[in-house]
Amino acid sequence: MFNTTRTPGVETDVLQHWLDSEFVAVYHRGRYFRLWVYRAGRLLSPREIEYQIQRILDDPSPALPGEEKLGALTAGDRIPWAQMRKQYFSSGVNKRSLDAIERAAFFVTLDDEEQGMRGDDPEGNLDSYAKSLLHGKCYDRWFDKSFSVVIYKNGKSGLNAEHSWADAPTVAHLWEYTLATDAFQLGYTEDGHCKGEVEPSLPQPQRLVWNIPAEVQAQVSSSLAVAQALADDVDCHVFPFREFGKGRIKKCRISPDAFIQISLQLAYYRDRSGFCLTYEASMTRLFREGRTETVRSCSNESCAFIKALESGETEEECRRLFQLASEKHQNLYRMAMTGAGIDRHLFCLYVVSKYLGVESPFLKEVLSEPWRLSTSQTPVQQMNLFDLKNHPDFISLGGGFGPVADDGYGVSYIIVGEDMVNFHVSSKYSCSQTVSNVSVQYSQRDHKSQNCSTGIPVSNTSRILNNQCT
Template identity: 30%
Template sequence: MRRSELGSLGTKRSTSRVVKPFLNEEEYKRTEDIVKKFENGIGKELHQKLLERAKTRRNWLEDWWLNVAYLDLRISTQIHCNMGGPGPFIEHCWPPKEGTQIERASINLWHTLKFWDLLRAEKVAIERSGDAVLDMNQFRMLFCTCKIPGVTRDSIGSYFKTETEGECPSHLIVLCRGRVFAFDAIHEGNMVTPPEIFRQLTYIQKRCHSEPDGPGLAALTSNERTKWAELREYLIDLDPKNLTHLEKIQRSLFVVCLDDSSPHATPEDYTEITRLGLTGDPTVRWGDKAYNSIFFSNGVCSAFCDHAPFDAMALITMLAYVEKKIIESEGKWKGSDKVRDIPWPEELVFTVDQKIISEIGRAKELYYKKVSDLQLVHYAFTSFGKALIRKKKLHPDTFVQLALQLAYYKCHGRPGCCYETAMTRRFYHGRTETIRSCTMEAVEWCKSMLDPSASNYERLQLMHEAFAKHNKMRKECENGKGFDRHLLGLLLIAQEQGLPVPELYVDNAFTASGGGGNFVLSTSLTGYTRLSGSALPMVNHGYGFFYSIRDDRILITCSSWKSCPETDAEVLCRTVFQCFQDMLQLTVAAQL
């Protein structure tokens, strides 16, 4: 696996290119001077220091990125950073149906455990992008992984081991009606079967439905990080048994969430499952756990994950495996119904006092106040998809990104600084780089689309230029030639050396173009499968925009905050759908 590479100090070219759409001539001139000064002065010195760092590490960014992007954050990461998405089973084997929750959960969980088994045996196929082999390290983090809150910085506890590395925790945690249960997925050396999982989950559900609700301790994970870290310490001081329970949750394979909601869902409208998956009942989600598998009362399901240990594509690979197996078995268990005499689930009963009970109440209140401000839609555009876009010799991902640029321009009358995730897994422990989709080429094309005097031929030419630019940027980013992570590295090395923050980073152009986590459009392609997912907007006046592209349709999840009067997720999503049609029409009209 290639070492993570560090490009040359091409700041001037890169910065000028990405800030231009957001500045007037005078501002642009000023920024160019700042960039020039940076490149010939402190930037050169910082770049040398970064090269020194890169010599001693196979990935110069890895620990920095984990800390800055995730572990140093003090906001509620459960709300602002976690990611999730609905299971697509409603489209084939499992339409919404009351009374199926436990049966479907048992089958789904069994296939997930089989994937864990493959991973332990190192039999999961190595992924590739074209000829390039992709780093598989993130897959270790899917199981037995949990974020642990710290007063100033969180940490990640990862307890997964392959068979050759040794013993690996094999228990599951189940959250139901404010209570916490655990049971082992292995009994006498063999994995539990769906009928055995069914027995365990039924036991938990019956107890929870016939006895009072538990305290809902999981809601504390939705707190701001320092607050949660302090409460966790308080819990441990209250009773050492609480630490044993917390560690049992941290080490578990993953968390199973039995949720009483029954979200409406159709293949064309996943809005409610997605919304509840991301922002549902906080007493049945462990916000710090790498993977929460949520099963709703009507048999639909969702995934909910902490983003720190891995990016969405590792999760999607696992979920695609599970979906494939469920389709192959027509959503049924076709093996033996025999149930061994396995130990019943154990309830983890935390010692709580009045302070903890009132803090749980406070956490829930803050959580519901924040998530009630969320506007989220998850719709399918069904007129066409990848097949037709490819037929037009256009890249499907770029097609969606340019439609989004045009839609934002139509809705807001200005360009929208945009973050698109590029995967850097061609490199050792690679994660992501930023593709800045709002290029001058995209802006010129958007203007032509809104200019009644522009001809279709002219518009098509500009569209092809915008496509070429975006495709070139994607390739650069995937090959370690991006610009945002490099800029971050230069800033962090300055901070490490106790140097003042260079002027480049406090220039208005840096923020206006999205730098420092200020992207108005936070976007990602979640691949070309039936699986889709999302996270929430990066800034208060922004959008979260996530999409999966299939042969015959494009699914979009778009979110915004209701408290921002100028954003509207529903309107932006519908406008993007219209822009898809406009772009297709353009390719037809220009040929006439």
């Protein structure tokens, strides 16, 4: 997690990990700093770190020519970045400054914007919050770092994680712990400062120096244009579902994850008048170095339930089919967790076929179908750190990601406590067939359907559940 960077290559990128680092890299107003967080072998106190951060905020020096948007190199195409890195960042001041970023424990952005739930429409601000954490301005994050902590002008914060080194639960575990200990263990003084003392002889944060020629600046502009086009196309919508949560679902002896997945299938069917290949991530951490396997949650059983519901079958029949679909989903999830899934096996066959130079019509057919509905649940792992009911302001929004297919949806959700589920829905503005927020006027998006995947869990499924519980 720490001291890890993805370095670009012409043929393949490489993950580099250093054993230890005593500093972090900080970006503020177009400038880069090395901030030491250890002093004589001890970790600085929160108050000392605050003091050092304030020094960076108070530093009046301007950004060097080409420095402000340098991070766009990590957001654009990888091959040009690899070529620039080799030619212009392999010696001298550029290498020393790049090493300071890549060898840092992690990256920190002191963002000059305000984000979070604020003002007259607190929940309406969440979409902007999510997009900012996902890509920012496309140059004020260092996307090669394992993760970047983003701290906004109004004190709100969040995290952007590079995905190749680990999966979401690892980052979620870190962030849950950070949020809980910050508020309930470390705490703040009455005047809003971090607790602790400041050693007066702390060295100034070190300003990183660059020599960025015109050729690099031209590539920065090109990479930024590529990244900005991708970022501008992402439509993010974040919303809490509060009508009920896993408490009521579990009373009905139904898996909460199965319920949500089947609800997503129903929402997609109403949105697009059909079914699609659906990806749900499952952890394989029962195995050493296990990462993920795919749960193909669009099953014959879930389709049968949805068709029955939409065709007006009796509630008794719908409940029966819903139970079968739920049991099927649980079985698929168990198989994926225990190494009995199929998609990592298919991927391995694909890699071997490429290595051997063998064309496989079977693999070509199987792997050509896009994942138009890509989903993932963010786990809540450290509920014992604080009481959600007494401290609702500290409830996590979870995390999100972009759509996998150009005409698809990315849906991330986090089951919080017993009575709420937070959803992140993403799609692409460039696709006239998808929209993330149901409140957007469909006439503006040339949309044919009056339903959207943000209507989840859908009312009919809720009605079936309520009747089954009673």
